[in-house]
Each structure stands twice: as structure tokens, then as C-alpha cells.
């Protein structure tokens with residue numbers, strides 16, 4: 001599977017998603033369906049977007065007891081999505097249950113969705129982590145610790161910021177490092193704390209980038225997508 005620029009479809013309704021997607025030529029994209037859209041539109045939105053030929057990252061960030069997460073993942077696998085998330089803070093037992101659920105829900109001849117764990121959200125600063133989570137290590141140590149737990153649990157990779165990607169890469173070339181918190185040079189960072197450009201992401205060894213508002217709120221989303229893709233592919237930069 002190719003992991004290009006993943007577009008976060010953070011919209012409040014399916015109608016707004018389809019209006020947005022009409023601004024793109026008829027070519028397959030890799031899109032992310034998150035909580036806002038999924039909780040409003042339900043599983044039907046996944047089927048509709050899949051029906052348009054796009055690959056889907058269903059980013060529901062599951063974090064619950066192992067039994068609940070395992071059963072939820074069984075249902076999620078039946079949607080035929082490509083990539084899903086859990087929180088590494090749920091622990092190794094929960095992450096293993098997530099994978100077992102995905103295996104159970106994946107039909108014969110289908111590919112199991114890849115499963116990656118959120119380490120520390122890109123909206124979390126080191127100061128916040130230490131004060132609010134009472135984690136006394138550095139942010140990089142915490143992210144790397146969670147990445148190792150995800151790997152031990154058999155997961156396919158993690159979500160982290162670009163800044164931690166080089167150290168996570170020590171866990172292997174195949175281990176996926178999906179990085180949100182992506183901004184072009186003069187973009188407003190908004191609620192994100194650990195941000196980087198597409199070019200920095202590629203140079204840091206990230207496997208893929210996730211971009212939301214820089215594209216969805218752009219006056220020309222397709223042109224911005226192409227600009228980001230060009231930086232990500234290190235073309236002419």
C-alpha cells in the first residue's frame with residue numbers, strides 16, 4: 001500500500017465532504033475519516049467514500065478495556081477500511097486485542113486494516129504532558145516508549161509528530177510512522193503544538209503525512225494539495 005499525503009476530512013456532514021471532493025479531479029485519494037464526520041454520518045459515509053475509489057484511514061483512536069476494543073475492531077474491519085487507530089496508552093493487552101478483533105472481522109480474501117497507535121497527540125507539548133499527565137520523561141522518551149509498546153504488541157506503526165520520527169525509525173524500516181501536525185511555512189498552527197512542513201516530514205523518515213485544515217480551508221484545496229504533495233515528494237524543493 002502506498003502512503004501518500006492523507007487528507008483529513010474534518011467536516012461536520014457528508015454533504016460538505018462531497019462538495020469538497022468535487023474540487024479534486026477524478027483520481028483516487030487517501031482520506032482520513034475522523035470522529036467529527038463518523039459520529040455524525042455513521043458507517044455509511046465510509047461506504048460512500050470507498051465507493052468513489054478512495055482509500056480510507058478511519059481515525060477513531062480507540063482507548064478502552066481490551067474486550068471492548070477487540071469487539072469494536074471486529075466491526076470496524078467489516079467496513080473494509082485501510083488504516084485504523086488506537087491509543088498506545090491503552091496498553092499492550094488492549095493493542096493485542098485490537099489486532100485480534102481486526103483479524104476476526106477481516107473476511108477471506110480481504111486485507112486486514114493496518115493498525116497504528118497514537119503515542120502523544122501532536123497537540124500536546126512537553127510542558128503539558130509533564131504537568132497534566134504527570135509523565136516525568138521528555139516528550140521524545142514518552143513517544144519512543146509508546147512506539148516500542150506498539151511494536152511489541154504487533155501493531156503496524158504509530159502516529160507521532162515529525163520531530164520524533166527519526167528515533168522511531170530505529171524500530172525498523174517497515175514500521176509505519178504517520179505524522180499529523182503538518183503546516184506549510186506561513187500557516188497558522190492553531191491547536192497543534194508539534195508541527196513541521198511536508199519537506200521536513202519526508203526528510204525525518206516519516207511514512208506518511210496527514211493534512212487537514214491547510215487543505216480543507218484553503219481557497220484552492222487542490223492547488224494546496226499539489227503543493228504539499230510536491231514538498232512531500234521532494235520535487236523541486
Ligand SMILES: O=c1ccn([C@@H]2O[C@H](COP(=O)(O)O)[C@@H](O)[C@H]2O)c(=O)[nH]1
Nearest residue numbers: 008034120121122180181210211212213
Ligand atoms: O496526534 C494526532 C493524531 C491525530 N491527529 C489528526 O490529524 C488531523 C490534523 O488536522 P490539521 O487540521 O492538519 O491540524 C486531525 O484530523 C486530527 O484529528 C492529529 O492532529 N494529531
